[in-house]
Amino acid sequence: MLWITPQGKQREVMALPAIGHMVVLGTAGSGKTTMALLRAYHLSKLPNAGRVLLVTFNRALVKYMCELCRDKPRTLIVENYHKFARGYLFSRGKMPYNNGILNPDKKIQYIEDALKVVKKKMPSELTFQRSKEFFIDEIAFIQKFGFSNLDSYYEAERIGRVGANIKRDNRKWVFAVYEKYIELREQAGYKYDWEDIAFHVYNEFREDNGDRRYTHIIVDEGQDFSPMMIKSLAAAIPEHGSFTFLGDVAQQIYGSRLSWRDSGINVDKVWRFSVNYRNPAAIISFAKDIIKSKYWQKSSDMVDATDQIAEGPKPVLVKFSNGQDEVSWVVDHAISAGRNSSAVIICRNREDVNFFAQALERKGCIPTEITKDIPGYAHKKTVYLTTFHSAKGLEFDNVYIPFLNSEKLPDPEMVSSSVSVAEAYANEIKLLYVGVTRSKYGLYMSYSGAISILFPQEADSYDFHDGESAM
Numbered sequence: 001m002l003w004i005t006p007q008g009k010q011r012e013v014m015a016l017p018a019i020g021h022m023v024v025l026g027t028a029g030s031g032k033t034t035m036a037l038l039r040a041y042h043l044s045k046l047p048n049a050g051r052v053l054l055v056t057f058n059r060a061l062v063k064y065m066c067e068l069c070r071d072k073p074r075t076l077i078v079e080n081y082h083k084f085a086r087g088y089l090f091s092r093g094k095m096p097y098n099n100g101i102l103n104p105d106k107k108i109q110y111i112e113d114a115l116k117v118v119k120k121k122m123p124s125e126l127t128f129q130r131s132k133e134f135f136i137d138e139i140a141f142i143q144k145f146g147f148s149n150l151d152s153y154y155e156a157e158r159i160g161r162v163g164a165n166i167k168r169d170n171r172k173w174v175f176a177v178y179e180k181y182i183e184l185r186e187q188a189g190y191k192y193d194w195e196d197i198a199f200h201v202y203n204e205f206r207e208d209n210g211d212r213r214y215t216h217i218i219v220d221e222g223q224d225f226s227p228m229m230i231k232s233l234a235a236a237i238p239e240h241g242s243f244t245f246l247g248d249v250a251q252q253i254y255g256s257r258l259s260w261r262d263s264g265i266n267v268d269k270v271w272r273f274s275v276n277y278r279n280p281a282a283i284i285s286f287a288k289d290i291i292k293s294k295y296w297q298k299s300s301d302m303v304d305a306t307d308q309i310a311e312g313p314k315p316v317l318v319k320f321s322n323g324q325d326e327v328s329w330v331v332d333h334a335i336s337a338g339r340n341s342s343a344v345i346i347c348r349n350r351e352d353v354n355f356f357a358q359a360l361e362r363k364g365c366i367p368t369e370i371t372k373d374i375p376g377y378a379h380k381k382t383v384y385l386t387t388f389h390s391a392k393g394l395e396f397d398n399v400y401i402p403f404l405n406s407e408k409l410p411d412p413e414m415v416s417s418s419v420s421v422a423e424a425y426a427n428e429i430k431l432l433y434v435g436v437t438r439s440k441y442g443l444y445m446s447y448s449g450a451i452s453i454l455f456p457q458e459a460d461s462y463d464f465h466d467g468e469s470a471m
Helices: 010-014 032-044 059-068 081-091 104-121 132-145 150-155 168-187 197-207 227-234 281-291 323-338 350-362 412-417 421-436
Strands: 020-026 052-056 076-080 216-219 242-247 269-273 316-320 342-347 382-387 396-401 439-448 463-466
Touching: 010 032, 010 269, 020 032, 032 052, 032 076, 032 216, 032 242, 052 081, 076 081, 081 197, 081 227, 104 132, 104 168, 132 168, 132 227, 150 168, 197 227, 216 227, 227 242, 281 421, 281 439, 316 323, 323 342, 323 350, 323 382, 323 396, 323 439, 342 350, 350 382, 396 421, 412 421, 421 439
Parallel strands: 020 242, 020 269, 052 076, 052 216, 216 242, 316 439, 316 463, 342 382, 342 396, 396 439
Antiparallel strands: none
């Protein structure tokens, strides 16, 4: 049973041709997850449909989809990309029993070690004066595109990249660090890391002449997938199968700045959905003010909301003289809202999530924390806690976003570890956009001290309140 009902043009996506590659781009709230589920369910019910894979980026969204699609057909599989990748490589005898995937922290260490080794050989080369963050970012770029040799990396265009341009003649030094990193990693027993596993999956499919495990693959939140992820999934279907990509570049929050177009797949048609079924007009107006910021990086694939179905009040911003009063206000109002609706407090990091969890528990409220393993369900009347990243793809009646001050947003650690300030700000402002567009009715934002430079202060799309009068 599918616990959702298609609206408007969503029915058209559900019934798109069952052969070929299709792209569906939609604004926030246009129902992309709904369309993905409808499409997957429809394809699974076709005669001789074979197996259908609905794949997304994070595990929280996987859980949420499974809840919406209860008693789903056995032929319909819902999982995140990396589970798909590990499973396929394991079936081909290419995944070590000890997993063999290097975690992000160790990856950074091996890149640093590789950089030291290569730099020692060419101490006067100016390329090595770049920060370690530059090399980490550039190696991720190499992996996301699957550049297996220097020539392919040398020819790559760097359009749209912020703050990390590099001359082609100097790319050989970056690639030398990349090759040394791979060498050190494999010497330590790690065959893959989380960013290049898609490259190996794609190459394995090229060598795989057997029957494909899935006839149809649908990708939700596709804007977070690297070009190699998309290519590997497109390669995972037979010639008579279908590949459907759904995404919203405005919610591209993992810093890739890459497009589905970079995958090089041949697409039969691109669909655009501008109707917002989730957010009230007032929230859409505020979200558009965020997009107008000088820190926002625009893309031709972004779809603006042109029509809104839902109704609701203006977003609210409350200023407090201190953080203690702010926390007290957010907790009290979230508890009150959670008695009759789904209410969520969205934080920048897990530390703040834990902080609010304790504050709620002191008031007798046991919140539901949404993590990669625990989803949130908008239809439940309770208080949720989560981060911006884990909230993506979900929706709630009332949304509370605290700590919108200059010390929390943009996140200082992300700024310091980024290739450039501009790149960090571009990533952080999209988190704010994701957060505000989770609301189906009420949006309540708060801060103490100096407000974040990412917040559209001059906009008239929200109501401002002083904390003393709001208490």
